[in-house]
Amino acid sequence: MASADVKTTVSEGGLRYKSKTPGSPFKASSSFSGAxxxxxxxxxxxxxxxxxxxxxxxxxxxxxxxxxxxxxxxxKG
Structure with missing residues (x-):
């Protein structure tokens, strides 16, 4: 059973998300230099x-x- 995709939206209260994609925009790196x-x-x-x-x-x-x-x-170029 597939659920409908819910877009990330901010509720009218302000700071609560209905849904949020998991993870971080900054990739985790095992090496210190890749951070x-x-x-x-x-x-x-x-x-x-x-x-x-x-x-x-x-x-x-x-x-x-x-x-x-x-x-x-x-x-940039």
Whole structure:
């Protein structure tokens, strides 16, 4: 017996989902180098190989290497 596919929708109450596809948009990786991190400056998730650490506000933070704009331009074309 097949059930009807229910699309993910937010109820009128606000935050409850009727259904949600399982899993995460960020693939799990068994190796540390395959994981993603979010850039402290632009907030986009990138593989660790495309990140570098810079001191921002007195603390080391992961940021896009060499910069967010240059990385985005190189990835687009």
């Amino acid at each position: 993603t991190m979010s850039c402290f400056l632009c907030g986009k998730h990138r593989p660790r190989s495309l990140m570098q650490t810079k001191r921002v506000l007195g603390k080391a933070q992961p940021v896009c290497a060499p910069s967010c704009k240059e990385l985005e331009a190189s990835l």
